[in-house]
Amino acid sequence: MSFTTHTKDERRAMLDAIGVASAEALFDDIPLHARFPDLELPPAISDIELERTFRRLSQRNVTLDDGPSFLGAGCYRHFIPATVDYVLQRGEFYTSYTPYQPELSQGMLQAMFEYQSMICRLTGMEVSNASHYDGATSLAEAALLALDEAGKNRSRILISPAVHPHYRDVVATYLSGTQASLIGPEDTTLSAADLVGKVCEETAALVIQTPNFFGYLEDLNGIAEKVHARGALLIVLVDPIMLGLFQPPGSYGADIVVADGQSLGIAPSFGGPSVGIFATRRAYIRRLVGRLVGKTTDVEGQRGYVLTLATREQHIRRAKATSNICTNSALGALAAATYLATLGRQGLRQVAELCYHKSHYAAVRIAALPRCSVNPVTPDRPFFKEFSVELPLPAAEVNQALQKEFGIIGGYDLGRSYPAMTNRLLIAATEMNPREEIDRLVEALEQITASRAVR
Amino acid sequence: MSFTTHTKDERRAMLDAIGVASAEALFDDIPLHARFPDLELPPAISDIELERTFRRLSQRNVTLDDGPSFLGAGCYRHFIPATVDYVLQRGEFYTSYTPYQPELSQGMLQAMFEYQSMICRLTGMEVSNASHYDGATSLAEAALLALDEAGKNRSRILISPAVHPHYRDVVATYLSGTQASLIGPEDTTLSAADLVGKVCEETAALVIQTPNFFGYLEDLNGIAEKVHARGALLIVLVDPIMLGLFQPPGSYGADIVVADGQSLGIAPSFGGPSVGIFATRRAYIRRLVGRLVGKTTDVEGQRGYVLTLATREQHIRRAKATSNICTNSALGALAAATYLATLGRQGLRQVAELCYHKSHYAAVRIAALPRCSVNPVTPDRPFFKEFSVELPLPAAEVNQALQKEFGIIGGYDLGRSYPAMTNRLLIAATEMNPREEIDRLVEALEQITASRAVR
Amino acid sequence: MSEPTLYELSATGRKAVSLPECDVKLATIPEHLIRADNGLPELTEQQIVRHYLRLSQRNFGVDCGFYPLGSCTMKHNPKTSEQTARLPGFAQIHPFQDEAIVQGALQLMFELQEQLKEIGGFEAVSLQPTAGAQGELTALLMIRAYHAARGEGHRNEILIPDSAHGTNPASATMAGYIAVEVPSDGRGNVDLDAVRAACSGRLAGIMLTNPNTLGLFEERVEELVGLVRESGGVVYGDGANMNALTAIARPGDLGIDLMHFNLHKTFATPHGGGGPGSGPLGASSQLAPYLPSPIVERLPEDKKGSVEYTLTCPSHSIGRMSSFHGSFGMFVRAYSYLRRLGAPGLRAAAIDAVLNSNYLRVRLRDDYPVPFDRTCMHEFVCEGQPKGSEVRAIDVSKRLMDFGFHPPTNYFPLTVREALMIEPTENECKATLDAFVEAMRAIAKEAREEPGRLREAPSATPVRRLDEVRAARELTVCEPTLRT
Amino acid sequence: MSEPTLYELSATGRKAVSLPECDVKLATIPEHLIRADNGLPELTEQQIVRHYLRLSQRNFGVDCGFYPLGSCTMKHNPKTSEQTARLPGFAQIHPFQDEAIVQGALQLMFELQEQLKEIGGFEAVSLQPTAGAQGELTALLMIRAYHAARGEGHRNEILIPDSAHGTNPASATMAGYIAVEVPSDGRGNVDLDAVRAACSGRLAGIMLTNPNTLGLFEERVEELVGLVRESGGVVYGDGANMNALTAIARPGDLGIDLMHFNLHKTFATPHGGGGPGSGPLGASSQLAPYLPSPIVERLPEDKKGSVEYTLTCPSHSIGRMSSFHGSFGMFVRAYSYLRRLGAPGLRAAAIDAVLNSNYLRVRLRDDYPVPFDRTCMHEFVCEGQPKGSEVRAIDVSKRLMDFGFHPPTNYFPLTVREALMIEPTENECKATLDAFVEAMRAIAKEAREEPGRLREAPSATPVRRLDEVRAARELTVCEPTLRT
């Protein structure tokens, strides 16, 4: 339907002021054959039907609240405190544009400044931008930054094979527009220490994820020194929840830290939108991508905040900008900031601890099942929140059985990304999984593997 | 859990300032035997458990969204535009107190002034208060006002037997503290015209509901004159949705108009909270109950709003106040105001029309069923939104079958209020019931009455 | 800039919603009952949103800042409760649904009743009353029914301390009682001698607020209760001040027969700009049979079918007090609060409420005399005329607004001249309390040195001081002219 | 009053959430990987709520008032879309759930794809890009892959009109292209001769914004498209300005090969203070095989099991552009908007957007010269230096704030001196437009008579004019010291 704003008289008066007979005449510049096409769109529905239609459509999806879920693989179910949506629903925030006019945007600017501050503390870095689209694009931009810093001769990004496969895809797509390329061995069990040896004079950066895609925590102490000694940068991709408890990448010399911020108060929402975290050293501040908020004062000396170093950006520097990003994920950053403020120092640590203990409990119990092995190949490496299970039958089949027979949303079928791993499941356990759910999963796995494995 | 606000040091400093050794010492005035009891309350649960517990508890209820519903009887499922909750979620509104300090409460005061204005227009009355608890208590207060105005000799409130039975209960309870009493014949089919003859020199007011509990529209033209001629007041209880289309009580001389405002943007919520509408003539403004907002100016001549005529109220007049009401239902009035503004002139009329047509469609189709009769006794009286059906078996049984076999929430079992009507169902159809739902109901009734009626 | 009214923003033909076409055969509408125009404004969704957003920004809630409004317990309203109450399983259920399909709602009500019983020390609780004042009225109607049932229907006096809230005497009148005022003594307690003198065969009961509206715990509460009971009266407690006593003392243990709880004070449900509230009523075993209907009961194990919880009517119930089952939406929020805190959390909350209040009392008393200066409970009352000045409490209040604070309650209780009643609640940080003290001290200084500044306050608010006399004289209480 | 930062409000030991005790056996955490302090602040829920409420009140959104920010299409964000996107069935689903249990989500994506195809006149649409700029980059990478597949990988120039948005050349660079700027002609169109001259064997394509950033429809668009196509180039359309053309003209019908849609402009999803957005990409049949993955496909009748909609990868896909399936939450909102309007509603919206913009153009042009003064589309650009004055566009903008309006876009496009780019959108009432005109005229008068007032503006905002130079010099971009 059309929501008429002007009365007939008003419309007439406006057309008269413009000097045209009808509003249609305003479109005379458009080639006649293409003007006013008949579109085959479904007819408009009323607000009542809209509500019903969308409720029904949404009910065609099984939700993560409907039963236990152990899916992770880059998108997690974490507790979201009610403060987050309270803040996100403030019209002043979510209906505003990028804060180009600081005097009318102090709220968002200060919130972004605080976001940057918390991200700096959490990652141990000196500078954070005000957000990127998501984790994968943050990583791609980090690679571009490294390539730029490294100069023409270094055109390889060495990436750990245990980096999230989607992220590797995205980086590869981004690099397809450059002379550079993404390289990395195939063996997903290689640790950071193994990879560092492969850094050479062509390498612009080494990319390590920790915990990696399989859940292993990488011990990165001493890695940065080696990478730097070989003239490359160290890019670390992290799970922000982990940073509540474990060493920040800044402490072991990372040059760029990127992460997906979905875990910080953002609903999974079928994978998007999320927020990309991007933090680096002060040395690279002029090469940073995206918005950056800085503190200043007004003409009366009052504290205030503005977007700063805009000379890096596309709207000023155009073809020479550090990136093309314009719209970012400010509201996601606001959610993350609210989340971090609400969880606070103790809370985030506690969440990280719960994830650690729950996933270990699940791993230990599953490892005890006769036909399952947990974290095969390298069972002794520390892990966080996620681990993989080798099953006696295809993971896809196990997931189906979990869903249909037990009402459980299983783990990520690693065969979807690694053809050699069709029998392997990646399982995540967080603070949202009470023990009883984990026990149900273990029992279900036991039954499924016992009854079906022999085929 | 306890949410610690003060640090240890702060707490110590505060105790020192007060001059006590411990916070417990502040309770020395309490008799020792009663001090610090051990309470047997369930242990505190974490926010994650809280969310899960409440989600599960809520899922033990079948909701009105889960399937067609035809329940009305004073609480209705109407469309609620998204603007309403947008407004209700504004912390500035819902976490504020009664606007005693107008300079900090202009938002709520203006919103209440606008609410009063819209209620006046809608009812055709001159004065509306800023809300009462709900429809039943509004009616009780209207009765008290009438008794007060009528003077000592008139101590009877004559109430139509077709007024909502719960409302009659509430009025009776309220009157139990007075010398007055509630009277009325038993025959629920009596119209206003029939009742007016029973107004006598003991009657303070005649109370008529339109549409009445059974859905009949009362033609009240000319009634007020007769009531007034006999020295009593006319109190009219309405469905506010109806006022979008039908004559306002002010137009036919009502003295007090009351209503329950739940239909105006408030979720059913198991029956509460709602908002009580209370409007009257200007002549009774000093006898009005509850808050009243008036327009004024500030010292600079700016327009502003304040609570006015507080001398009627308990906090000033104490034992001589017009009522004891203090907390009212301001947020409910805000919801109603937002609803009325959003629906607007055309929208409310359209909703009323839809209710009218849908309920008539349902009535006609059900009347055509072999074993059901619609609006028995007086089938020719006009009705709105609701009508009753005489069934060949107990309404309770029919409701059960509707629910269990067809996933339909049926109508109100009139036997719950009128022992002689155990086979009668009160059915409401609103703009929320698409034709297909009504058809499903008709079909279900046909099957149920055919298969079970012979016992 | 003042905000135009909805009617000023309206223009013919605008719509903010789109409703469905009628999908059934049109019925004949009786022409003679139809109106020409329902008088509502016409706006776009954008206009509506902006209007209310701007209005909201002209309003001050606890979410905006410190709100030490005495007697109102302006505590933080947890955001999780707001989400919980909006779950479709709670918001989208009808009071007349078959009990078998609303067991979750009934269980919640039952458990809330149980917890309130335990907290108050009562035999039974009805959730029916929709606010504190209605809880009072309900209690008084029960007392009336109770005496009548015992053949003592002639008892027609209710004692009410002079410091009581206005709803107390107003409720007494509505219940057909004569409100007999009893004075306070020199320590801020109810004057026991006066009570003794007022105890007669006409005594129906007493309405006791404890801690009272001075924020003081009745030092001889049991003696007082004893006096009333001995002469056949019922002791009603106004539970508005329970935030000082949760898990600290149970009114039932002190001999209170009846008491309403304010879920919108003690149990953190929002005040909503004036309501809705909820005023559940607790009763001792003698009074319990008179509680209003319905009450939720749990069926004994052997009787449970698909129905475990059921609505019942007490044996001598006075009847209903509201349209359906009371303010269910508030039950959800209050129950959520209770489950989040548990007994230790409730006690900690009460302790901090009392700690914060005493802290403010001692820090303010040099500038603002505290007439009954002893350990207070969750609130205290001082004189709003700073020492050495002539300004009035209202001026201090208005000036506080310029410092970003909501003022305390003014001119109540009536027993203290220029009363300022201050209730900080347990949620406030020391930093906030200290900032408030600073502001109050700065104002006291101003009051002595440049009192005009107070009388002209506020100046930092959306409007300046408003002319209440004019409002009452002109009585413009709705938009003056009909839209054309 | 400025608002303290979270760190300034923090104090040791405060908590705003209560997390469960660990209910499983504790595992050993590798000590050497643990950190001592994660550096987060510690606050109560009340502090957090107040902090963000106050910050929000220091921010201006479309919900607050008129926001004619050119090129940004600040239209009303319907509140129903916000509710819809929060339905658990949309918000609480994981991108890796089995397709059989997310058919509702896939259906929604499929239908959104279909509608965008129809509106744009394209063969296929991928919802993958997360914003407009990413849509551009995606398109350019597709063009690169397309040429490479045809053995024309040497084509390395992209023509970009001088009025183009900064993201266009920036995207070209990121995609490894040389951005070749083409000038505008005297009527604000792309200079066709310049394009002709730039067409060579090196031409990879052109990035065309139509209507362009002057708000003007390219008068000879088909000729222009023809030129580029003839020399083997691909025509990319920057769809940021589609709000002028929905149901009015389909870019595909005009020969555009690729175009991104801005759901956060044209289809009313909120801008979120800077994001997240969504930039679905439409493609003609030649380019469609290169679209990023995934795309939702509907299975033919005979192949459907429990799965009707499935994610697929186009045959020559360039790969992924974001972590999962794009900004799903925005798809829900945009689809809700589309279903609410339908084709007639979309056309009506475009018409009113253009009507409002032309109305402002003619009413403002006497005071603010409009360099290309012909019928504009949804926006227009004028000079922000009022006739007869010396003030700058930025001063006019800041002064507008004092009148309660958000300023237009400043200094863009670069082809107009002191540019003010004004886009009112279809939602605004005439009354608002008139009030804006009045304010602009009053400011023009001030600019001539008391220009100092403009240079000192704004004065009615939470802060006065801010020192951007200082910010860039000091570069304080996070809280300076660690909390102790």
Ligand SMILES: Cc1ncc(COP(=O)(O)O)c(C=O)c1O
């Ligand atoms: C002491 C006291 N009693 C009773 C009441 C009345 O409660 P309610 O406003 O919920 O009706 C109040 C409320 O302000 C109060 O402070």
Ligand SMILES: Cc1ncc(COP(=O)(O)O)c(C=O)c1O
């Ligand atoms: C014309 C034009 N092109 C491209 C963009 C970039 O879009 P986004 O901000 O979604 O990346 C914009 C946004 O401002 C724009 O106005």
